[in-house]
Amino acid sequence: MLETEAMALLVSAGVSYGRREAALMAAGSARALADNPEAFAAHLGEKGFPAYRRALREADKRLEDIERQGMKLVVRGGENYPRRLEQIVHPPHLLYVWGDMQIDEPFPVAVVGTRQASAYGLRHARRIACDLAKAGVCVVSGIALGIDACAHEGALDAQGRTIAVLGGALDRFYPEENRTLMERILDAGGSVISEYPPGKKPERFSFLQRNRIIAGMSLGVLVVEGPKRSGAASTAQYALEEGREVFALPGSIDNPASELPNRLLAEGAQLIVSARDILDTLVIEPIGTQKRENVQHEPALFVPEGLSGAPLLVCRALLSGEKDFDDLCMAAGEDSSEMGALLIEMEMDELVVSHAGCMYAPGPAMERKNGLS
Numbered sequence: 001m002l003e004t005e006a007m008a009l010l011v012s013a014g015v016s017y018g019r020r021e022a023a024l025m026a027a028g029s030a031r032a033l034a035d036n037p038e039a040f041a042a043h044l045g046e047k048g049f050p051a052y053r054r055a056l057r058e059a060d061k062r063l064e065d066i067e068r069q070g071m072k073l074v075v076r077g078g079e080n081y082p083r084r085l086e087q088i089v090h091p092p093h094l095l096y097v098w099g100d101m102q103i104d105e106p107f108p109v110a111v112v113g114t115r116q117a118s119a120y121g122l123r124h125a126r127r128i129a130c131d132l133a134k135a136g137v138c139v140v141s142g143i144a145l146g147i148d149a150c151a152h153e154g155a156l157d158a159q160g161r162t163i164a165v166l167g168g169a170l171d172r173f174y175p176e177e178n179r180t181l182m183e184r185i186l187d188a189g190g191s192v193i194s195e196y197p198p199g200k201k202p203e204r205f206s207f208l209q210r211n212r213i214i215a216g217m218s219l220g221v222l223v224v225e226g227p228k229r230s231g232a233a234s235t236a237q238y239a240l241e242e243g244r245e246v247f248a249l250p251g252s253i254d255n256p257a258s259e260l261p262n263r264l265l266a267e268g269a270q271l272i273v274s275a276r277d278i279l280d281t282l283v284i285e286p287i288g289t290q291k292r293e294n295v296q297h298e299p300a301l302f303v304p305e306g307l308s309g310a311p312l313l314v315c316r317a318l319l320s321g322e323k324d325f326d327d328l329c330m331a332a333g334e335d336s337s338e339m340g341a342l343l344i345e346m347e348m349d350e351l352v353v354s355h356a357g358c359m360y361a362p363g364p365a366m367e368r369k370n371g372l373s
Helices: 003-010 017-027 030-035 037-044 048-068 119-134 147-157 176-187 204-216 231-241 256-266 275-282 309-318 325-332 336-348
Strands: 072-075 094-099 108-112 138-141 162-165 191-194 220-223 245-248 352-355 359-362
Touching: 003 030, 003 048, 017 030, 017 037, 030 037, 037 048, 094 176, 108 119, 108 147, 108 204, 108 231, 119 138, 119 147, 119 275, 119 352, 138 147, 147 162, 147 176, 162 176, 162 204, 176 191, 204 231, 220 231, 220 256, 220 275, 231 245, 231 256, 245 256, 245 275, 309 325, 309 336, 309 359, 325 336, 325 359, 336 352
Parallel strands: 108 138, 108 220, 138 162, 162 191, 220 245
Antiparallel strands: 072 094, 094 191, 352 359
16 A cells, blocks of 8 residues: 555545545555545445545645655555554554664564552553563553553663554644653654544543554553453453453552453463563563674673673672672672672773663673783
């Protein structure tokens, strides 16, 4: 489908998804439909046919308006269209994109949940999303308040990739409270996408439709918190229907926000407590742990001069390679709270590098490349 013809079909008022799909199937392509719309008037419908003719005449102007607003178009069947999304029952014919239009990600995982999240849910959503992003996963969510926002923020914490899917048009951004977050996503090289043309206000139905995109473009969906009847529930249902993995974070039975993930666990969703659980299920090897081929000179590790106390003991422990958090606590003789603060400082000094699953590896400051310090 070409951009002009695809957009004309999409913005034609009165042409439902089903009629659009029927007309495309009958014509064979958007170009063929545009070249002879009269032949497919019955498929477009009594109101849809004149609306489509009108939209075709206005298509070039609409494209100019879209370009002025900094939007790009990703057309179904074309370059950059998410290949997994193309496989769902009702794939969007067209996606409007702000930011990076390379949205066909190799390892996308959705993280979703309620707007009325607990401190527990917010904390773990951000932590898990951060660790996923560190492993090279693109975090997909709906940029709503609560869990969605924390998922995006976690990916940004890791300087990773994240995609926000809107329930309305890009130029009708909602919720306004997260506009700054949207700008951070774009500044960090992420993407904000929508199937709705400019001017479309978000509605309850459009948010539910949006959820099929979140699930459809992802390898799996993590539900952190949510009531049994919620947007997160619809995202999980779409994931199940499309054969995607469904993960859930267990929560207290006293917390209403844990009703959905606990119910999903009872129905067979995979229980997860860390990003490692998701990575193992999806067979995603974290960046930094993959074997490098054809490398003639691996960095030799050494303990930098001037260290003492716990930092010295941590670096010595890492000389043999990657260690988990508990191993480093034992090696340094520190409790978990003190070790957490210490590792943050050591990461800032490039002595250690954190990986998914609370794993730590020697940082650049411990590497002596090619035998030279």
